[in-house]
Structures are given as C-alpha cells and as structure tokens.
Amino acid sequence: xxxxxxxxRYKVAKRGQDVALRCDPISGHVSLFWYQQAxxxxxxxxxxxxxxxxxxxxxLPSDRFFAERPEGSVSTLKIQRTQQEDSxxxxxxxxxxxxxxxxxxxxxxxRLTVL
Amino acid sequence: xxxxxxxxxxDCAEGRAANLPCNHSTISGNEYVYWYRQIHSxxxxxxxxxxxxxxxNEMASLIITEDRKxxxxxxxxxxxxxxxxxxxxxxxxxxxxxxxxxxxxxxVKS
Numbered sequence: 001x002x003x004x005x006x007x008x009r010y011k012v013a014k015r016g017q018d019v020a021l022r023c024d025p026i027s028g029h030v031s032l033f034w035y036q037q038a039x040x041x042x043x044x045x046x047x048x049x050x051x052x053x054x055x056x057x058x059x060l061p062s063d064r065f066f067a068e069r070p071e072g073s074v075s076t077l078k079i080q081r082t083q084q085e086d087s088x089x090x091x092x093x094x095x096x097x098x099x100x101x102x103x104x105x106x107x108x109x110x111r112l113t114v115l
Numbered sequence: 116x117x118x119x120x121x122x123x124x125x126d127c128a129e130g131r132a133a134n135l136p137c138n139h140s141t142i143s144g145n146e147y148v149y150w151y152r153q154i155h156s157x158x159x160x161x162x163x164x165x166x167x168x169x170x171x172n173e174m175a176s177l178i179i180t181e182d183r184k185x186x187x188x189x190x191x192x193x194x195x196x197x198x199x200x201x202x203x204x205x206x207x208x209x210x211x212x213x214x215x216x217x218x219x220x221x222x223v224k225s
Contacts, residue, residue: 004158033212041217043159051176056212091158104151104213106158 002026005106006092012113013082021077021110025094033104034067034074035091044092049075082114119203124161126219127197133190137203140184141220146207150180150188150199152199159202162188 005024013019025080031050035043036059045059051072054112060067064082069075079086089111120138127133139148149164163170163177165186170177176189190197202218 025195035215037196042200045212045214046213061213093158103161104159106160108156108158 001028003093004092004105006090006107007111008110009108010111010113012115015084016081018078018080019082019112021079021090023075023077023092023107023113025073025075025092025093026096026105027073029073029094029096029105031065031095031097034075034077035088035092035093036061037089037109039088046077046090049112050066079112084114087112087114116216119205119216121201121203122216122220124222126222126224127190127193128225129225130192133193133221134198134221135190135201135203135221136185137188138185139203139205141184145155146205148177148183148186148205149204149206149213150175150177151202151204151213152197153202153214154196154199159215163199193221195223195225197221198223215221 005021011019019085033048034046038042047067048056049069051071064080066078074082089109091106091109093106095104146168147164150162151159152162153159163172163175165177165179165216169184177187200218202215204213
C-alpha cells in the first residue's frame with residue numbers, strides 16, 4: 001500500500017512478556033518516528049530515525065523500550081518485560097524530509113494491552 | 116518549541132464553517148504553526164501549516180494573526196466526517212519531533 005503500515009494492529013500481552021511492534025514506512029521516506037498515545041491523550045514522542053541512525057531517543061520511557069531501523073526502512077519497537085502502564089497505542093510516522101518534521105504520515109497504530 | 120493552548124471541545128453544525136482557535140503566545144520567529152487531526156481509531160492526519168501568511172489548501176484555511184501569537188483553523192463546510200480531535204502544534208521547520216497537546220475535540224452535528 002501507499003501508506004504507513006503497522007503490525008500487529010492489536011496485541012495483548014501478559015505482564016512480563018516481551019513484545020515487538022513493526023512499522024513499514026512509506027517507500028523512500030527518510031525520517032521515521034515512534035509515538036505513544038495513552039487513552040484520551042495526545043501522542044507523545046518516543047524516538048526518531050533518520051535513515052538507519054537513531055538521532056533522538058529522548059522520549060523512550062525506560063530502558064525496557066528499544067527501537068531499531070537497521071536498513072533505513074522497516075522499524076521495530078521492542079518492549080521488554082511489559083508492564084500495565086505500557087498499555088497504549090503505538091504510532092509510527094514517516095516523512096520524506098531528511099531534516100525532520102514537515103508533513104508526517106502516520107500509520108493507524110498498534111494497540112497494546114498488557115494484562 | 117512553543118506551547119499551544121486550545122479549547123478542549125467545540126460543536127459545529129453540519130454545513131457550517133468550523134473555526135478552531137489556537138493560542139501560541141511564546142512562538143519564536145522561525146517556528147511554524149502546524150495543524151493535524153485524529154479521527155477515532157486512526158493515526159493523526161496532516162491538515163495544513165504556515166509561518167506568517169494565511170494558507171489555504173483543499174482541506175482547510177489557516178489564519179495567523181499579524182503578531183503570530185494566535186491562529187485559527189477554518190473548515191469551510193464541516194461534515195460529519197470532520198468530527199475528530201484537532202491538534203495545533205508549533206515547531207521549528209527542521210525540528211525533529213512534533214509535540215502534541217490535548218487538542219480540541221470537534222463534534223460536527225447534523
């Protein structure tokens with residue numbers, strides 16, 4: 001498809017499990033972002049890649065959160081030893097611009113529920 | 116990046132213009148005003164952005180005051196499908212992240 005694709009759309013994990021969320025950005029987009037959105041709140045920045053380089057990971061809430069984009073296209077957000085407070089929608093966005101913002105194209109998100 | 120203030124919610128009649136205000140009194144000279152919206156269960160969608168001149172595209176118009184301390188997003192003929200949360204964001208043109216606030220919930224009613 002032409003848009004940003006995220007999988008899985010829904011994930012239920014038991015507390016303590018590891019999860020991996022995948023993002024396929026729009027082809028050719030240089031910048032890739034991950035956001036976390038709790039229920040009833042606006043998205044909060046987690047991390048930013050320019051090609052394969054992770055230039056900003058200031059929003060990752062703990063060292064249990066890890067993101068990678070090894071070949072500068074597909075990205076994976078991994079959460080280790082999930083906790084209930086990790087329950088949220090995880091949004092991925094991409095941008096053609098290699099310099100950051102501009103118009104971001106968002107995926108539909110992966111909804112994580114930790115029991 | 117400068118912070119923004121938006122009303123928590125607004126109602127609009129279908130077919131009427133929806134005018135969504137945003138205050139950004141601490142905006143600096145090189146910061147742009149961006150608007151995104153988020154329809155229920157979807158990711159945010161870019162609407163429009165501007166620096167100091169008014170802007171218009173197929174979705175909306177953006178009116179920025181001369182002192183740039185506030186702006187208004189105008190949906191000229193709101194439809195039920197425009198019901199969403201609308202986010203006003205101020206950021207540098209090459210900043211590497213958008214900072215979302217709580218936004219304005221716009222309810223378009225028939």
